[in-house]
Amino acid sequence: MRSTSYGTVVIAAERCKGCELCIPACPIDILVMSKDFNEAGFHYPVLEPGCTGCTACQQVCPDYVFEVYKYDQPVKHELQAEGAA
Amino acid sequence: MALRFMEGSEAIAEAAVLAGCKFYSAYPMAPSTGLLEQMSRKIPESGGVCINAETEMGGVNMALGAAATGFRAASGSTGQGVSLMQEAIGEAAMNETPLVIFNMARSQQDYFQATRGAGWGGGRPISVAPKDVAEAVELTQLIFHLTDKYRCAGILVGDNLLARTQVSVDLKPLDLPPLPPKDWAIDGSMNGTGKSRVLFSFGFGKHLTPGPGPTQHNINLAEKFALIERTEMRWEEEFTDDAEAVVVAFGTGGKFVEHVVREMREEGHKVGYFRPITLWPFAGDALNKATRRAKLVLVFEINSGQMIDDVRLHVDDHRSKVRAIGGVSFDESGLNLGPLMDAPVIRERIEQAMKTLQA
Amino acid sequence: MNVRVPINVIQTAKPPQQASKKVASFKPDLLQTEDHHLCPGCGEPVAVRLILETLQEMNLVKENICVLGHGCYGTFMSTMDIDCTLCLHGRAPANSTGIKRMRPEKLVWTLQGDGDMVSEGLAEILHAAARGEDITCFMLNNGVFGDTGGQMTAASVVGQRTKTSIEGRNPDYHGYPVPLANLLSTMQGVGYVARGSVHNAASIAQTKKMVHRAFERQLQKRGLGLVEILTMCPTGWFVPTNTGPEYMLESLGKTYPLGELKDEGGGN
Numbered sequence: 001m002r003s004t005s006y007g008t009v010v011i012a013a014e015r016c017k018g019c020e021l022c023i024p025a026c027p028i029d030i031l032v033m034s035k036d037f038n039e040a041g042f043h044y045p046v047l048e049p050g051c052t053g054c055t056a057c058q059q060v061c062p063d064y065v066f067e068v069y070k071y072d073q074p075v076k077h078e079l080q081a082e083g084a085a
Numbered sequence: 086m087a088l089r090f091m092e093g094s095e096a097i098a099e100a101a102v103l104a105g106c107k108f109y110s111a112y113p114m115a116p117s118t119g120l121l122e123q124m125s126r127k128i129p130e131s132g133g134v135c136i137n138a139e140t141e142m143g144g145v146n147m148a149l150g151a152a153a154t155g156f157r158a159a160s161g162s163t164g165q166g167v168s169l170m171q172e173a174i175g176e177a178a179m180n181e182t183p184l185v186i187f188n189m190a191r192s193q194q195d196y197f198q199a200t201r202g203a204g205w206g207g208g209r210p211i212s213v214a215p216k217d218v219a220e221a222v223e224l225t226q227l228i229f230h231l232t233d234k235y236r237c238a239g240i241l242v243g244d245n246l247l248a249r250t251q252v253s254v255d256l257k258p259l260d261l262p263p264l265p266p267k268d269w270a271i272d273g274s275m276n277g278t279g280k281s282r283v284l285f286s287f288g289f290g291k292h293l294t295p296g297p298g299p300t301q302h303n304i305n306l307a308e309k310f311a312l313i314e315r316t317e318m319r320w321e322e323e324f325t326d327d328a329e330a331v332v333v334a335f336g337t338g339g340k341f342v343e344h345v346v347r348e349m350r351e352e353g354h355k356v357g358y359f360r361p362i363t364l365w366p367f368a369g370d371a372l373n374k375a376t377r378r379a380k381l382v383l384v385f386e387i388n389s390g391q392m393i394d395d396v397r398l399h400v401d402d403h404r405s406k407v408r409a410i411g412g413v414s415f416d417e418s419g420l421n422l423g424p425l426m427d428a429p430v431i432r433e434r435i436e437q438a439m440k441t442l443q444a
Numbered sequence: 445m446n447v448r449v450p451i452n453v454i455q456t457a458k459p460p461q462q463a464s465k466k467v468a469s470f471k472p473d474l475l476q477t478e479d480h481h482l483c484p485g486c487g488e489p490v491a492v493r494l495i496l497e498t499l500q501e502m503n504l505v506k507e508n509i510c511v512l513g514h515g516c517y518g519t520f521m522s523t524m525d526i527d528c529t530l531c532l533h534g535r536a537p538a539n540s541t542g543i544k545r546m547r548p549e550k551l552v553w554t555l556q557g558d559g560d561m562v563s564e565g566l567a568e569i570l571h572a573a574a575r576g577e578d579i580t581c582f583m584l585n586n587g588v589f590g591d592t593g594g595q596m597t598a599a600s601v602v603g604q605r606t607k608t609s610i611e612g613r614n615p616d617y618h619g620y621p622v623p624l625a626n627l628l629s630t631m632q633g634v635g636y637v638a639r640g641s642v643h644n645a646a647s648i649a650q651t652k653k654m655v656h657r658a659f660e661r662q663l664q665k666r667g668l669g670l671v672e673i674l675t676m677c678p679t680g681w682f683v684p685t686n687t688g689p690e691y692m693l694e695s696l697g698k699t700y701p702l703g704e705l706k707d708e709g710g711g712n
Binding site: 001005007008009010011012013015017018019020021023024025032033035042046047048049051053055056058059060061062063064065066067068069070071072073075077079080081 | 447448449450451452453454456457458459460462463464465466467468469470471475478479480482483484485486487488489490493642644645648649678685686688689
Binding site for chain 2: 474476526529530531538
């Protein structure tokens with residue numbers, strides 16, 4: 001579990017069509033499809049800590065769902081422990 | 086008046102240059118080949134581009150592209166070759182791109198093609214049929230003007246006599262009113278402004294500048310073509326005031342009929358003629374007026390009956406009056422107008438028909 | 445596939461509060477809206493994004509004119525902020541010949557599919573290539589006529605199931621695909637031929653370089669440029685969207701290897 005993010009994304013969840021191409025695209029595996037649905041009825045990606053702002057997700061997305069930022073300073077997160085989900 | 090001696094193909098090419106045509110792309114086919122050859126020299130000489138295209142479809146689509154950028158562009162062929170271009174001619178009407186097509190036909194069998202819509206969709210090409218080379222020089226300039234004015238397709242319907250007859254012509258520019266600038270033309274200059282342009286036959290427009298959409302676009306087009314139909318017909322008539330028989334003919338046929346009718350008039354026969362210059366829009370009301378007093382309306386065309394449909398559509402009492410006196414006629418090669426296009430033959434047919442009046 | 449339920453979730457509904465720099469936008473500037481009706485998992489919007497970004501980066505915004513063919517990608521005629529025309533099916537290389545000859549100072553490019561270019565428009569692309577027209581033609585190749593529901597094209601690969609070859613393309617009955625990029629690369633009037641893909645971030649980055657190089661070659665007047673871009677079409681391929689890239693590599697990818705096939709370029 002990464003606790004420092006170097007970048008982040010804005011995800012236009014309502015535009016997502018649930019194709020899931022972003023999931024394997026993320027080189028550090030921190031995108032996960034949501035449990036719930038957007039208005040159109042699709043699962044959409046959700047972001048975990050650790051983003052590096054590499055833009056891989058933005059590049060592969062057919063629906064232009066991602067906007068990518070790089071932090072001026074790394075951001076440390078207070079993480080909740082992973083347990084039984 | 087400066088006369089130059091040349092064949093019709095050359096005169097038409099010169100007229101296209103006079104009209105400011107900057108692009109011609111076509112495929113050889115007798116008897117339109119001469120026009121392509123002439124264009125291949127004259128258009129580049131005047132700063133334009135002429136491409137000997139790979140097919141008729143390639144040629145006409147190149148012309149559509151050139152026209153989309155705002156330059157005057159044309160393609161050309163003969164009968165069957167023009168039929169290969171129907172999709173593009175229809176597209177020009179539907180996406181409102183001015184496009185001129187020269188049909189140097191083998192006969193007069195392309196009247197339907199020139200007037201019954203453009204292969205698909207709701208448009209019609211403006212079609213003009215010159216009777217001789219001098220008129221072809223004028224009508225070439227006119228068709229470029231009209232297609233620009235209305236942003237539609239136009240066809241100049243010629244034939245092998247027009248293409249190959251050598252005459253003295255006065256290559257005089259036609260005096261035509263100025264036209265507004267082509268702000269619809271695509272040249273990249275509006276890219277990134279939110280006001281960029283799109284040419285497409287469905288009328289969608291762009292996200293930020295929506296078009297009327299398919300239905301309204303077609304309604305708009307129908308209104309435009311209705312306007313053309315009301316206002317742009319052209320014709321020529323003589324001796325129709327007291328004619329017992331009015332002979333109707335188009336293109337070169339019209340010139341032969343004019344000659345025969347004048348000859349017969351001089352001998353006292355009560356004949357007249359009516360020659361549509363625009364095949365579409367067809368001068369139906371004028372034809373009806375011109376034939377009101379006549380007992381016979383004789384349609385002379387070198388085909389098995391095409392313009393006669395339009396004649397019947399507009400002449401009151403057509404069932405009793407309208408007769409076909411033309412017919413199919415080719416030379417042995419099948420590529421050129423045949424022996425029916427001949428003054429004594431035409432005269433004979435008019436006389437035969439008029440004999441029935443005495444009966 | 446990531447199927448866990450995340451405990452620690454970063455808010456992604458709004459831009460970050462912390463000081464940061466935007467490094468990638470939702471859409472290229474030359475697109476008027478992000479919205480489109482193309483299928484989930486479609487590769488075409490990715491390819492279009494690459495082209496529009498490249499035009500911007502090369503300062504060719506007002507210098508370019510586009511001719512689109514008929515296919516799903518045709519919808520971009522209404523959302524690209526570019527002067528364009530959607531011409532008759534297959535005729536874009538002819539149409540753009542007329543445009544380029546009248547506007548030689550502009551960068552003229554076509555956006556076509558494999559159905560449009562290799563089936564309907566084979567004569568037009570071959571002859572434009574032979575004439576050496578200085579245009580750049582993009583073939584978005586998914587091996588199907590997507591817009592009409594997924595029928596076989598002249599580029600569909602052997603064994604590929606389509607609506608009109610439902611048992612799989614059989615050479616004895618359906619023949620073989622036309623290797624258009626290979627044909628073009630043998631022709632003198634052709635300056636640049638490359639085949640890219642948008643199935644993952646690495647191939648996307650490579651493909652963008654091809655787009656850039658193709659436009660450079662047009663500016664250098666090296667003749668016709670073809671950039672074929674393999675795009676996923678999970679709908680036309682009858683596969684789940686997230687297996688599109690894998691299916692592409694197994695099917696189209698085997699017949700159409702990626703890379704540059706010809707480059708008459710560099711220098712001036």
